Amino acid sequence: MKTTQALISVASASELIRSGKTLSIAGDESALRQLPLGNWIGGTIPYFMASSGGTVNREDVFVTEVNDFISQPELRFYDESSLSQICRNAPENGYSVVIIPAFSDCHASFAANAPNYEDMYMKPLIGWIAGVHLDDLGKIKPKVVLGTSGEFSEECTVVMDVALPSDKFAQIDIVNLFRPGTGPCITFDDTGFSAGTCQINGAPGNLADYLLNDSIDTRLPLVADYSGAMINVSIKSIDKSSKRVEFYAPVFPGVEYRIAAPVNDYLDAIQSALPKANKEISFSCNCILNFLYSDLEGKRTGHITGPMTFGEIGYQLLNQTMVYLTIIE
């Protein structure tokens, strides 16, 4: 069954909701608050890759229709204390769509602990980190929505559990154009969203010093090779006085990172990396950093559309990565 994924008006989205459709919705808070109650979950973000190209839009909402389920998906909030149960509670065959507000305790907790959740990697988990317009940073908090109750939350995670029939399977894939560069291997002693001291090619060093002294382009993420999956940690800022670097996802001890090799033409590179156009995508999202750094406003990333978010979830928290879901028969 073809999945509807599109940036549409609030009126059209409301019609879909009232018709009983099950939806995952992304949009500016002002747009989401106009939607009626129904079988949907949502998160705030005004950046999208629409069929017409990258756009910043506060009026419309991006809807992803959820189909193929064997029973009506279960929608619920998780708080920080219950978030670790998210995979254990997920359907035996199916997938879960997860939306977490940026800067919340759930965000930090998920980022650091998700790899160790019970049943993690056994059950497909896909989703994104809700954000805000960059002009609203520090003024308005990102939020998620439970459409069945209309409740908005700055702190809770909203989840949709989708059970599939036994002849269908959910598959999550990523498109990450970044590869480890030729620079030194960097490791850290602790898990954290920031770091100062580290090991650089095995010798004690400071990451902030390294990035500044070597004039590293901080639009490039740290990249680690997870058995062939390239996983990014994006750089948020460097504090020269404290000699610390802030990240958009945590670094983990025991993992070898390298600054990514530059990608000369993101659009060109992503075209060849995308799944084939005849592969039906049931859900997808990309990163706002890709939107900004690669200047994607007005440009298309092939046939893949979706919100451009403050972080992506493909089992665990990802940065500067496109994540997509396909249902395989």
Add this chain to the structure above:
Amino acid sequence: MKPEDMLRQALEIEAPWHISRMRNDLGKQQIDLWIAQEAPRSAWFFGAKSSSPQGNERIWRHVNIGKARCIVHAVPPSAPNQQPLPWFGETDQPFTHALARQIAGMFMEGVSFQAICSLLDIPVAELWKFKHNLDNGKAGLSSPQAVRTAPSTEPSNSAVPEAVDPVWEKLLDGSINLDIHALSLKLLLTKFREQFLLITDADVRMLKTHEMQRYFVRHEKLLGHELTQLVQLAGL
């Protein structure tokens, strides 16, 4: 006797401790109990109330209540008890003393890690942490002779090698590598390999290989590319 008093008795929660709060919505088939000390009564007409918590709340997995997991939340007493409280646990340990005794008893009877996890619905990571603490002298119990599980004698339609096949250990210790398409396998294998580097206990290593095999069994239909390679390597 009131039902809550029966629950206290069943869980060996004795005065001055009582169950101050209970939730059953934090996890599937899970009951969370908050246990606190009863404050001394200030007047004859006031009922028992909980004393204010001093220090950080700790959380342990306790013995199951029927099919449900039981999670205990409590603040350590300011004056440690001479006898360890059964529903309490040690710092940095995942289980209460009562559950640790139960698990230790199962080890003594030769029950395998995998079976303990299955029978008590305990996550592998928690049992591993507990066993790790045993092996490093952080707990007073020690494991008996090594436990080995026999390969299944039932015919299987699955192409996935048996859990006891040495190919799994080779995969986890990096002796063999696969060309992997599945994202979840890439991430899971990375996690297991990191853990495998740290695990020296044979039983715990076996548990990890069982977990890896369980992943392949669960996702067999999606792992054709990887399974073909694995079967070839298992046959070598």
